[in-house]
Amino acid sequence: MSDYRPIGPVVGIVGAGQLARMSQPPAIALGVELRVLANAPDESAARVIVDTRIGDYRDLDVLREFAQGCDVITFDHEHVPTEHIEALIAEGHAVHPGAAALVHAQDKAVMRERLSAIGVPCPAWARVSSAADVTAFAEQNGWPVVLKAVRGGYDGRGVWVCRDAAEVEEAMATGVPLMAEAFVPFERELAVVVARSPHGQGVSYPVVETVQQDGICVEVLAPAPGLDPEQAAQAQRIGLTIAHELGVTGLLAVELFQTSSGLVVNELAMRPHNSGHWTIEGARTSQFEQHLRAVLDLPLGSPTMTSQVVVMANLLGGDDPDLFKRYEHVLAHDPGIKLHFYGKEVRPGRKIGHVTAVGSNLDEVRARARHAAVHLMTGEYT
Amino acid sequence: MSDYRPIGPVVGIVGAGQLARMSQPPAIALGVELRVLANAPDESAARVIVDTRIGDYRDLDVLREFAQGCDVITFDHEHVPTEHIEALIAEGHAVHPGAAALVHAQDKAVMRERLSAIGVPCPAWARVSSAADVTAFAEQNGWPVVLKAVRGGYDGRGVWVCRDAAEVEEAMATGVPLMAEAFVPFERELAVVVARSPHGQGVSYPVVETVQQDGICVEVLAPAPGLDPEQAAQAQRIGLTIAHELGVTGLLAVELFQTSSGLVVNELAMRPHNSGHWTIEGARTSQFEQHLRAVLDLPLGSPTMTSQVVVMANLLGGDDPDLFKRYEHVLAHDPGIKLHFYGKEVRPGRKIGHVTAVGSNLDEVRARARHAAVHLMTGEYT
Structure with missing residues (x-):
C-alpha cells in the first residue's frame, strides 16, 4: 500500500464480515475507498477489500491507528466498546453511528429505557x-x-x-x-430499515416480513404481504422516530413483532441488516449504498422497490462445503435468480450467503428463492 | 497473500482498467475471486481487487506466472498478443475468449474477411x-x-x-x-451486447442507441428509441450469429450503423463494453456478471430490463479534478441517479465514470442522466 494514494473519501469499517463485504460493490461504484479492520486475512470482507488491516477491535490503540487517514469510521458489528468510540470521537474522528446512538444497539437495557421514554411500543x-x-x-x-x-x-x-x-x-x-x-405472543415478525444522515435527512425502506427458524432469519418478504398500509406507515414512523431521537447516523434496522394489539419493537441494529439484503436487487438504492451515503453525509438515495415483490432467502451451511458445484443447477433452472456467497468456509448452520428473487407474484417469487436456497444448501432437487 | 486460500473459482483478468473494476461487484456476489494483471498498483481495478499482480501483458513469462492458479483467464482489453494467448491455451489454461475468436476483435481486416464470409452486412x-x-x-x-x-x-x-x-x-x-x-452515411449508431458460453448457450441484451461526440460514446439509450422490432431482432441475430460462428466465449459487443438501407456492422469487442454499462442497474443480469458466468461456463443470466427506459451518460474528465465535491448537488437533485466513478485521476477528456438513470419516459430519464453528467463534469448548474 506504500505508493498508493486514495482518490475518493476513505471509509473505515471496523469488522470484516459479510456486511463489510457487501459494502464494497457500492463503494466501487461511488469511488469510495473502503478500509476494514479484520481479525484474519481470509475473512469475508478481507478477501475483497485491498486496504485490510489486521487487529483487535477491543484495543483502542489498534482502533486509533486504523482511524488514521479515514474520513469516516463505521461498523460491521456492534461489539466495539462504547468508551473506545467515545475516545475516537474525542480525538476528532468522524464516527457514524456515534457512541451515544450506538449504545442503544449494544445495550438492550439502555435501549428499552430510551424507547420507553420516547413512547415507542416495547414489551x-x-x-x-x-x-x-x-x-x-x-x-x-x-x-x-x-x-x-x-x-x-x-x-x-x-x-x-x-x-x-x-x-x-x-x-x-x-x-x-x-x-x-x-413473552410477546406475536402473529409474525416485521422489520424496517431506515437511514439517517448527520445533517438529518431520513429515508425509510418498505416494511418487510422476516421468517425465522430456531431464532435465525431464513427468509425476508418485501413488502410484508398483506400488511395494512396504516400499520406499515406506523412501522416506518417508528423507525424514523427512533433514528431521529437517538441521533442515529447511518442505517437503523428495527425488528418488530406484529401482535393482535399492534406493533412492538423487538431489537435494534445500527448497520446494514439481514432484513435489508433484498435491497441489493430489490431497491433503487441498496442498504449498503445507503449506509455509505449516510455516514459520508451525502444526500440519501431512493428506497423505491425495483419490482412488486422481492424475496430473500438465507443460505445456511450444510454438510457439503462445495457450494459452487451446485451453482449450475440453480442458475440453469432460473435465469433471474441472484446468488450471494460471502466467501466464508461452509460450516453447518453458519450464514454463508443468500439468494434473491424479484417478480410480481409472491408465491412464485418465494418458490423461486426457496428452490435455489434448498438446492444450494442441501443439493436436493425439489 | 501468503496464507490466503481462495474459496471460490479464480478468474484472472489481464488488464486493470474500469472493466475489470466493474467486474468486482458481481464477483463479490457470486463468490468468484478475481485476480488482475495491472501496469501499476493505483490503476482503476487494482484499487478494488486484492489479488493484483503488476506486470507487462506483452511478456509471455509474466502471463504464464499470472495464469498459475487461475481457473479461467479473460481480458479487460484486446491488446494481448494473439500468439501469447495461443501459448497459454496450448499449455492447458482455459482462456476465454480464445485466441481464434479474439483475433477478430484485435485485427479489423481479419474481422472484415470473416464477417463477409459468413454473410454479415459490412461496409x-x-x-x-x-x-x-x-x-x-x-x-x-x-x-x-x-x-x-x-x-x-x-x-x-x-x-x-x-x-x-x-x-x-x-x-x-x-x-x-x-x-x-x-464511409457509411448512417442515421444513427446502435450496439448489441451478447454473451456466449463455452457449452454454446447464447443470450442477447436489448439493442441500444449509442450517441457519439468526436468519436467517443457520450450516451447510451436502452432500448434504442423507436427501433423497428424486426430490425432489433435482426441486430440480435447478427450478434448471436457472430458469437456462434467465431466461437466467442464471454461477451461480444457489436457496434452497428443504422442506414436507410439497413444495418451494417462497424466494430466488434469481446469483453464488457461501454454500450453495456447501463445493464448494471438496467438489466436483471449486468454485463459484468454475464461475462463472469460465460467464461466460467455457468448458465447465463436473464438480460431482461428492470425498467422501460435506461440512459447511461459517460463522464469525461474536465479541468477540475475534484469530482466528489459535486456529488452533493447531483445526489440531492435526483435520489434515483446512480453514479459510477472509476477511481482514475481526472484528466481532460478521459473516461472517468458514468451515470445511469432508469424510468419510463425517455425524455425525462435522458434529462436526468444529462443533468448529473454535466454537473459532475463541469460543475455547471443546469
Whole structure:
C-alpha cells in the first residue's frame, strides 16, 4: 500500500464480515475507498477489500491507528466498546453511528429505557440481577419470561425463553448480565430499515416480513404481504422516530413483532441488516449504498422497490462445503435468480450467503428463492 | 497473500482498467475471486481487487506466472498478443475468449474477411498498403474513405476519415498498417451486447442507441428509441450469429450503423463494453456478471430490463479534478441517479465514470442522466 494514494473519501469499517463485504460493490461504484479492520486475512470482507488491516477491535490503540487517514469510521458489528468510540470521537474522528446512538444497539437495557421514554411500543421489561427478580417480574407479567443478555447476543444466541423458575436458574447460571422481557405472543415478525444522515435527512425502506427458524432469519418478504398500509406507515414512523431521537447516523434496522394489539419493537441494529439484503436487487438504492451515503453525509438515495415483490432467502451451511458445484443447477433452472456467497468456509448452520428473487407474484417469487436456497444448501432437487 | 486460500473459482483478468473494476461487484456476489494483471498498483481495478499482480501483458513469462492458479483467464482489453494467448491455451489454461475468436476483435481486416464470409452486412472494405491502393478503393467506392489502423485503435483513435488523396497521405504517414472502408452515411449508431458460453448457450441484451461526440460514446439509450422490432431482432441475430460462428466465449459487443438501407456492422469487442454499462442497474443480469458466468461456463443470466427506459451518460474528465465535491448537488437533485466513478485521476477528456438513470419516459430519464453528467463534469448548474 506504500505508493498508493486514495482518490475518493476513505471509509473505515471496523469488522470484516459479510456486511463489510457487501459494502464494497457500492463503494466501487461511488469511488469510495473502503478500509476494514479484520481479525484474519481470509475473512469475508478481507478477501475483497485491498486496504485490510489486521487487529483487535477491543484495543483502542489498534482502533486509533486504523482511524488514521479515514474520513469516516463505521461498523460491521456492534461489539466495539462504547468508551473506545467515545475516545475516537474525542480525538476528532468522524464516527457514524456515534457512541451515544450506538449504545442503544449494544445495550438492550439502555435501549428499552430510551424507547420507553420516547413512547415507542416495547414489551414489558425489567433489569434483573437475581432469580428472585425474574420471579417477581413473572408474577407481574406472567410466564414465559424472556431473558436476554444485555450485551452481545445475536441470531438467537443470548436469549432464553423460560417457562418456569428452573429454566430461569439455568439461564442465570451463564453468569452474563441479563434483563427480563414479557413473552410477546406475536402473529409474525416485521422489520424496517431506515437511514439517517448527520445533517438529518431520513429515508425509510418498505416494511418487510422476516421468517425465522430456531431464532435465525431464513427468509425476508418485501413488502410484508398483506400488511395494512396504516400499520406499515406506523412501522416506518417508528423507525424514523427512533433514528431521529437517538441521533442515529447511518442505517437503523428495527425488528418488530406484529401482535393482535399492534406493533412492538423487538431489537435494534445500527448497520446494514439481514432484513435489508433484498435491497441489493430489490431497491433503487441498496442498504449498503445507503449506509455509505449516510455516514459520508451525502444526500440519501431512493428506497423505491425495483419490482412488486422481492424475496430473500438465507443460505445456511450444510454438510457439503462445495457450494459452487451446485451453482449450475440453480442458475440453469432460473435465469433471474441472484446468488450471494460471502466467501466464508461452509460450516453447518453458519450464514454463508443468500439468494434473491424479484417478480410480481409472491408465491412464485418465494418458490423461486426457496428452490435455489434448498438446492444450494442441501443439493436436493425439489 | 501468503496464507490466503481462495474459496471460490479464480478468474484472472489481464488488464486493470474500469472493466475489470466493474467486474468486482458481481464477483463479490457470486463468490468468484478475481485476480488482475495491472501496469501499476493505483490503476482503476487494482484499487478494488486484492489479488493484483503488476506486470507487462506483452511478456509471455509474466502471463504464464499470472495464469498459475487461475481457473479461467479473460481480458479487460484486446491488446494481448494473439500468439501469447495461443501459448497459454496450448499449455492447458482455459482462456476465454480464445485466441481464434479474439483475433477478430484485435485485427479489423481479419474481422472484415470473416464477417463477409459468413454473410454479415459490412461496409465495402479492402486491405491497403499504399496511397495508390486507397485511391483505387476510392475510385470504386467514392470519397470519403475511412482508413483504420488494423490493430490497436479505440475511442476514435486509429481512425481517419479522408476526403481526398492529400488526407490519405497524412494518415499513411503514421506508418501503422491500415485498411480502407467505405464511409457509411448512417442515421444513427446502435450496439448489441451478447454473451456466449463455452457449452454454446447464447443470450442477447436489448439493442441500444449509442450517441457519439468526436468519436467517443457520450450516451447510451436502452432500448434504442423507436427501433423497428424486426430490425432489433435482426441486430440480435447478427450478434448471436457472430458469437456462434467465431466461437466467442464471454461477451461480444457489436457496434452497428443504422442506414436507410439497413444495418451494417462497424466494430466488434469481446469483453464488457461501454454500450453495456447501463445493464448494471438496467438489466436483471449486468454485463459484468454475464461475462463472469460465460467464461466460467455457468448458465447465463436473464438480460431482461428492470425498467422501460435506461440512459447511461459517460463522464469525461474536465479541468477540475475534484469530482466528489459535486456529488452533493447531483445526489440531492435526483435520489434515483446512480453514479459510477472509476477511481482514475481526472484528466481532460478521459473516461472517468458514468451515470445511469432508469424510468419510463425517455425524455425525462435522458434529462436526468444529462443533468448529473454535466454537473459532475463541469460543475455547471443546469
